[in-house]
Amino acid sequence: MNPVMAAIQAAQMQMCMPYMMNYGPVPIPFPMQMAPQFNSSTYDEEEDYSAKEDDEEQRTLFCGNLDEHVTDDILYEIFLQAGPIESVRIPKDGGGRQRNFGFVTYFHLSAVPFALDLFQGLELFQKKVTIKAQAADRPQQRQSNDFSVPSVSSRMRNPFANDVAKGDHGAARHARHTLHDAKPYDRSPKHMNNDARRRSDSAVLDRNRPRTNPFLQNSSGGNRRSEQRNNHHHGQRKLYLRRQLTDSVEQQPTNSTFCLHGKEGRRTISMQNQDLVEYLESCGICQVCQLRYLKARGTEYRDMSKTFQRLNVEHSDEQPLKKPRLGVCPTCLGLFSEDFQRQLVEGILAKDISKYDSDGIVLALCLPMTLQLRQLSMWFALRRKFGCVIDDTNAPDVPIKEAVKLILNPIICAQLKKKNDPNGLMINVDLRHSVEAGEVEKLAKLHKAAFPGKQKRIEISRGLLEKQYQPARIKADLFEEYLPIPPTAVDEQLQLKSIVLTGPLVCVAGRYRKLSRELSHTPWVLHGQRMMEDSIEELIIHSVAPHFSESQEKIIFMSSGREDVDVRCLGKGRPFALEIPDAMCSTLSRQLALQMEQAVDRSGKVSVRNLQVVPREELLHIKTGEEQKRKFYRALCTMKEPVTVDILQKLQISESFVIQQKTPIRVLHRRPLLTRPRTIYSLKARVQRGQPNVLIIDLVTQAGMYIKELVHGEFGRTTPSLASIIGKPIDIQALDVVGIDLDWPAEVDNAIAVEGEAIVESTVNSK
Amino acid sequence: MSSLTITHEDPFEQYYFKEEEQQICGRPVSPITKNYDENYPSVVDRFFTRYYYLKTSGGKQAPFQVLYHSNRICLICLAPSHPAFAEGIASVNFDVGNVDRSQNVVKGKAKRGGMVLQADSTLALLTTEKGNVYKIPSCIRGKLVEVHTELIAQPKLLEQAEEGAGYFAILLPKIENCDDIKASLMTHADYEKYVQETSNIAVDEAAVAT
Ligand SMILES: [Zn+2]
Numbered sequence: 009m010n011p012v013m014a015a016i017q018a019a020q021m022q023m024c025m026p027y028m029m030n031y032g033p034v035p036i037p038f039p040m041q042m043a044p045q046f047n048s049s050t051y052d053e054e055e056d057y058s059a060k061e062d063d064e065e066q067r068t069l070f071c072g073n074l075d076e077h078v079t080d081d082i083l084y085e086i087f088l089q090a091g092p093i094e095s096v097r098i099p100k101d102g103g104g105r106q107r108n109f110g111f112v113t114y115f116h117l118s119a120v121p122f123a124l125d126l127f128q129g130l131e132l133f134q135k136k137v138t139i140k141a142q143a144a145d146r147p148q149q150r151q152s153n154d155f156s157v158p159s160v161s162s163r164m165r166n167p168f169a170n171d172v173a174k175g176d177h178g179a180a181r182h183a184r185h186t187l188h189d190a191k192p193y194d195r196s197p198k199h200m201n202n203d204a205r206r207r208s209d210s211a212v213l214d215r216n217r218p219r220t221n222p223f224l225q226n227s228s229g230g231n232r233r234s235e236q237r238n239n240h241h242h243g244q245r246k247l248y249l250r251r252q253l254t255d256s257v258e259q260q261p262t263n264s265t266f267c268l269h270g271k272e273g274r275r276t277i278s279m280q281n282q283d284l285v286e287y288l289e290s291c292g293i294c295q296v297c298q299l300r301y302l303k304a305r306g307t308e309y310r311d312m313s314k315t316f317q318r319l320n321v322e323h324s325d326e327q328p329l330k331k332p333r334l335g336v337c338p339t340c341l342g343l344f345s346e347d348f349q350r351q352l353v354e355g356i357l358a359k360d361i362s363k364y365d366s367d368g369i370v371l372a373l374c375l376p377m378t379l380q381l382r383q384l385s386m387w388f389a390l391r392r393k394f395g396c397v398i399d400d401t402n403a404p405d406v407p408i409k410e411a412v413k414l415i416l417n418p419i420i421c422a423q424l425k426k427k428n429d430p431n432g433l434m435i436n437v438d439l440r441h442s443v444e445a446g447e448v449e450k451l452a453k454l455h456k457a458a459f460p461g462k463q464k465r466i467e468i469s470r471g472l473l474e475k476q477y478q479p480a481r482i483k484a485d486l487f488e489e490y491l492p493i494p495p496t497a498v499d500e501q502l503q504l505k506s507i508v509l510t511g512p513l514v515c516v517a518g519r520y521r522k523l524s525r526e527l528s529h530t531p532w533v534l535h536g537q538r539m540m541e542d543s544i545e546e547l548i549i550h551s552v553a554p555h556f557s558e559s560q561e562k563i564i565f566m567s568s569g570r571e572d573v574d575v576r577c578l579g580k581g582r583p584f585a586l587e588i589p590d591a592m593c594s595t596l597s598r599q600l601a602l603q604m605e606q607a608v609d610r611s612g613k614v615s616v617r618n619l620q621v622v623p624r625e626e627l628l629h630i631k632t633g634e635e636q637k638r639k640f641y642r643a644l645c646t647m648k649e650p651v652t653v654d655i656l657q658k659l660q661i662s663e664s665f666v667i668q669q670k671t672p673i674r675v676l677h678r679r680p681l682l683t684r685p686r687t688i689y690s691l692k693a694r695v696q697r698g699q700p701n702v703l704i705i706d707l708v709t710q711a712g713m714y715i716k717e718l719v720h721g722e723f724g725r726t727t728p729s730l731a732s733i734i735g736k737p738i739d740i741q742a743l744d745v746v747g748i749d750l751d752w753p754a755e756v757d758n759a760i761a762v763e764g765e766a767i768v769e770s771t772v773n774s775k
Numbered sequence: 776m777s778s779l780t781i782t783h784e785d786p787f788e789q790y791y792f793k794e795e796e797q798q799i800c801g802r803p804v805s806p807i808t809k810n811y812d813e814n815y816p817s818v819v820d821r822f823f824t825r826y827y828y829l830k831t832s833g834g835k836q837a838p839f840q841v842l843y844h845s846n847r848i849c850l851i852c853l854a855p856s857h858p859a860f861a862e863g864i865a866s867v868n869f870d871v872g873n874v875d876r877s878q879n880v881v882k883g884k885a886k887r888g889g890m891v892l893q894a895d896s897t898l899a900l901l902t903t904e905k906g907n908v909y910k911i912p913s914c915i916r917g918k919l920v921e922v923h924t925e926l927i928a929q930p931k932l933l934e935q936a937e938e939g940a941g942y943f944a945i946l947l948p949k950i951e952n953c954d955d956i957k958a959s960l961m962t963h964a965d966y967e968k969y970v971q972e973t974s975n976i977a978v979d980e981a982a983v984a985t
Contacts, residue, residue, distance in 0.1 A: 521799050523799055523800065523804065578799065578804060609800045610800075612802075615799045615800045642807055643807075644807045644808060644810055644811060646811070646815065653787065653790070656790045673822075673848050673945070674822065674844070674846065675846075676920065676947075677846040677847060677848055680882065680884055680886075681881050681886065694790050694791060694792040695787055695790050695791060696792050696808055697792070699811065702808065702811055704792040704807065704808065720818055721940075723939045723940040724923075724925060724932075724936070739815070739818065741810055741815050742807050
């Protein structure tokens, strides 16, 4: 079973909610699909919906104490049980490592108390997740409506259970985020530069963030009660616009008036699609961007003239000829121009893309910050022109990053004959523009003026821009002191700064046996000096890596525990895995795997088997539940006097017992002093014929036990110890690991499989 | 299992070790018993260096042993010739008057919160059956990591235990102080010489007395 799904199901089982045992897609009502009539009996619920834009914090759950293996996807799938989710976010630290907490933002306020109740005691990867309402600490004006929990029966009811009937299933499908639609994995947790990381982060965010569409179905006339409701939420003038973009038969015939509802008869503020486009055109905005401001969806960018037609927008014939010559579109700086697309494709083709065998690609653009500033400037301009029809917290356009996915991604994929795959080859494109430096400088000054309280050397990042810079938080006049409204046209379009290809992260797993008692696990360096020539890590990497990667430095070797330098590992061996970032190749034939295994075997020190490529999720087998794993050992022990039958009998134990072990002195200088309880499952002692003071003891113990200290007791610091059990000194001379109870990775005998593969190949050839 | 053979049966018969064969890298794996070494050194010999420290109190000198691990961890013990062994050990107390060493707590890898001790700081008080009280010195400058509180309940451990198991405490000196500390302590050879001399003096004194 997919381990991610397994984790999710385990979490569900643990919650013991009967309806959850039957795991299936949870219907997600389209949040905007609210009943047009205002009805006092459903007041509270309606208010929840209408409030959604402004109270993100109140709709957000904080999840703490997350295991490092908890991904956005896992959080999404689990927390979806309490209602539709707007976004999921696990922040990363400066080094790109995932933090141990995350945020889940629901569409609906009412999901928050339900989720708090439902997920109480949730454990993921054996760690109890702390769940709090993000806004819990703040004063709650709306408390009576949002957070009070009226009765037990309603507490346990999914507040969205009723939404199935009125929910828009098409929208539900759109908003649903599946595991298959996963983010590109971090290519390498250690070595990736921050820029590339930021890009992949933003890709995740975008994918998780459903389109917030302020255009709601409503009757053009509106009604008094809705108006009252709007006024009720003062300062939150919502835009109820009528829009007909889809071909749905159920919808009303097209009337292309965008109209602030409720004011009809007195003062009508209206914005025709045609007005909007004409204004944009006058600002030199390109047609793609015009469609962005018309909130066009996926395929609507393909045949633009058809889309304009459907939206009842006409371009006069002369305009397209004249206007584009005036300059580059001030909002996208030519990003969506055909000329730029051509440059981008040429740039990518000039790279050594054939080196990578990946069928999938993912485009990661790093855009200059000025692009974001220019969207904001246009936003201000539209508000000046059309007034409060334009919301002050929800951008009036389809964000550039999303538009890149809708427009550029398919073009690049088609040109390269690759499919879009978040786990495929990452094409990192860095873009620059000549106005960037100057405008960012002005932004820095604007920032000081706009947020004078926050002078703690905050670096102005793209994330900060996205969050803080919107008309609701910054006054247009202040903005205009530093930067023009609307954005000015430029002569030059965006230029390619660099294109870097990053291959996918490939994981190779297997089991190793260690035959040498003079071999360290990883390179052993003391005071800058190599203490031993080889290491298990190097022996394996040297044989496996060249097939996948040109450089071996960034490969991470991990295993299910490790043994001391002087300990052998026999039996079926110890599971291990290599994380290979920027891999050129993502598959491994069994024949090649066998050759790699044989190459390692030739060292005579380490032997490898079951070598195979595995999905990255499976690596959590190595890292999780370490303390639950059993380990099998054989120890060569000696006594000062001949062993007696009584001693042998004391060392035959088939029932498990717990010992207390202090951190061994040999590691105490670098580890904390702790006393750990550890379980011994069984003991079996035998004596060497002809050497009555030599004992061979087989032990089955919980992982994490220090066996050498268990035998001699280390001055009484491990109790009981074998020495204290027999009441006599006993020492250990040699130790072998003979088994690790982890059935992973799958047993693959590459030697046998090669014959099968040869047959398959020959049949392919004979066709 | 025949009753006739009972008297001749080897009582260890069912306990003899039989090696299972295994092949790895195309070769048989050598049995673990091949690693047996008759002259295998003890735990202390394998990992520690023995140093000694002399403490003079009430005009009398008493020797203490410092087991210095290769990772610089130090165990503080009585030297084998400490007079308390001859007098019989009655009790051990880590409450040394102004502070109770057994309340020492360390946190984290850096052993935060551990008491910082000087070589002559008193670690514990040892009372013999003769009623003499010996101050146990820290012997080295370092941070107190662990106190062997088991000695409070079982002071006789000191007399019975294997070498090292009668440690009073574990100390961690700073890396940069290690050379000075080692230079200030007696080596094992110095100590043997010292034992020789003091026993000669004792013999002389005995001779004078008679
Ligand atoms: Zn544009």
